[in-house]
Every structure is written in structure tokens, then in C-alpha cells.
Amino acid sequence: EYLAAEESYDVLANFQGPYTLHPVMARALKVSGDRLRLRTPADSGGSFGVKQAIFPYIVAMALLSRRAARPVKWVEDRLEHLVASSSATGRITNIAAAVARDGTIQALKLEQIEDCGAYLRAPEPASLYRMHGVLTGAYDIPHLAVTNRIVLTNRTPSGLNRGFGGPQVYFSLERLMQRISVELNLDPLDVIRRNLVPAARFPYRAAAGAVLDSGDYQACVSQALDKGGLAALRIRQNELRAKGRHYGIGFAAAIEPSISNMGYITTVMTPEERRKAGPKDGAVSTASVAIDPLGA
Numbered sequence: 001e002y003l004a005a006e007e008s009y010d011v012l013a014n015f016q017g018p019y020t021l022h023p024v025m026a027r028a029l030k031v032s033g034d035r036l037r038l039r040t041p042a043d044s045g046g047s048f049g050v051k052q053a054i055f056p057y058i059v060a061m062a063l064l065s066r067r068a069a070r071p072v073k074w075v076e077d078r079l080e081h082l083v084a085s086s087s088a089t090g091r092i093t094n095i096a097a098a099v100a101r102d103g104t105i106q107a108l109k110l111e112q113i114e115d116c117g118a119y120l121r122a123p124e125p126a127s128l129y130r131m132h133g134v135l136t137g138a139y140d141i142p143h144l145a146v147t148n149r150i151v152l153t154n155r156t157p158s159g160l161n162r163g164f165g166g167p168q169v170y171f172s173l174e175r176l177m178q179r180i181s182v183e184l185n186l187d188p189l190d191v192i193r194r195n196l197v198p199a200a201r202f203p204y205r206a207a208a209g210a211v212l213d214s215g216d217y218q219a220c221v222s223q224a225l226d227k228g229g230l231a232a233l234r235i236r237q238n239e240l241r242a243k244g245r246h247y248g249i250g251f252a253a254a255i256e257p258s259i260s261n262m263g264y265i266t267t268v269m270t271p272e273e274r275r276k277a278g279p280k281d282g283a284v285s286t287a288s289v290a291i292d293p294l295g296a
Helices: 018-030 050-068 078-084 166-183 188-195 216-229 229-241 265-270 269-277
Strands: 007-011 035-037 090-099 107-115 142-152
Touching: 007 050, 018 035, 018 050, 090 166, 166 188, 188 216
Parallel strands: 007 035, 107 142
Antiparallel strands: 090 107
16 A cells, blocks of 8 residues: 555565565665565465565555555465466576595586576575575585576566575486496495585585584484385385386485575675675674664
8 A cells, every 4th residue: 555645655465575675675666665664464374485476566566556546455366376476497407526436526517507587586596596505515525616697588487486496406416416326336325425524524614605504414314214214115116126117216415504584695796795784694684773862
């Protein structure tokens, strides 16, 4: 709703991600941040990232409310939502590695092409950069070279979706681990374990800059194999393969960054601007407070 007396907007929406996109919407409406009020219901349901993508519609409704001089409501059914809401980005990854004969990875090279759809809208290309600090995953890979390219196509606009950026990274990385095991005739699980960051190395700084604060990945894998019943799965696999059935058992090691607060979007800033903005992890907030002589 546009409040003419205050020249401001009042919005009630099940929007998620207000702190990162509020400035984007305010600038689109050409108002200061204090003239755009975002309110969210106490129970707004799940998201999986899609709810951050409604911000263009919030801007459109705000403008319509100002033009019509009355409140405006957005209503869509599930089919309309599935057709028109944002999709995840598409990615093509060329990945290569320098590998010792025992399966230890010494260096990694990635060339990533990110399809962000027809329009690049905030916070994309977040799907490309959320995982950028841990492109080597849970593995102790000392050397890394990366080339990123972002392309715009005729697809619908992309947005955050289900751990955005993570599946794109791990699909290629874990396929590489499998390929190494095949080429060197090694057990895939042995290749994974041989490359995991050792417990004694924590806190561990990854080649791309992320700090892994703690962990015991070897113990985690052992527990997963035990709790997941790998021995029983192997027996079932052999039984079914003896009958001519296809039965595969896959392994993957994944680690996700946390406490980002989307601080990675500062990568578009200059080094001087980033220093003023504070740590990239988003763990620090700053504010300026002014008090006039009357205490207001």
C-alpha cells in the first residue's frame, strides 16, 4: 500500500531475505530505505529460496498502489507459481585435476559457465559465488584455478533454490572423484577418504579462502558407513548383480558454508569498499546513531 501522506510504502508479504534485498527494492522505487516498510507474517511457511524471488513483484505492486491510490494484492495459483517463479541456474563445468598414483589430488582446475536466464536480478549470481570459498569441498586440495563465466539466455530468470549453488559444485566434484577411482583402478571410497581434510589440520583454510573451523571427516565417514549399513548393501548388491540386475552404491562428501549472510556478494566491490564493509562472513553489523539536542 502506498501511503501518500508519508510518501512511503507498507508491504505485507511472505518474503524471505529482506536485509539483502530491501535496499534493491528501495532504490527501484526511488525512495530512502525508511520509506519502504516490509512486514512478514509470523507463520509464513517454507521457502527453499523461491520467496526471495518475489521482490520484483513487490516493487510492481508498490508502483500500482501508488498509481491506483489504493492497496494492491498479488494472488497466484500453484500452477502459475510453478510456471513463472524462479528456477535454479544451469551450469556447465569443465573440471580437471592433477592426481598422484595413489589417488591424492594435488591441484584442481574448474571452468564454470552459469546460465542465469534472461535477466540477471539480485541476488544472482549468488548461486555461483555462495560456494566459491569451498570449491574444493571437504578435500585437502592445496592448489586451485577457477574461471567463471555468466551468460544470459532465453530461460526464465533464475534465483535461489534448495541450497543454491551447492548441488552444481558437488555434482562435478564427486563425478571427478569417481572418475579418478575408475582411471586408477581404486576403490571410490578409498579415494574420498584419502583426500579428506585430516582432523589435525583444523582450522583449515581452503585453497579458495574459506576457513573450515572444525571437524573429523574420517570419523564422520566411518559413522555413516556403519549407520547406513554399507555391509548389508554390499550383500544385496552382489545378490542382485548375480541375477543380472543393476545395483549401484554411490558416495559423496559435501560441506556447506554457513554464517554467510550473503557476504559473498561483496565480491563485486573494490578491495577498498570491501574493507569498509567489514568481514565477508556477515557476522558483524554496524550502525550509525545520531541524537539531536532535544534527545530525538
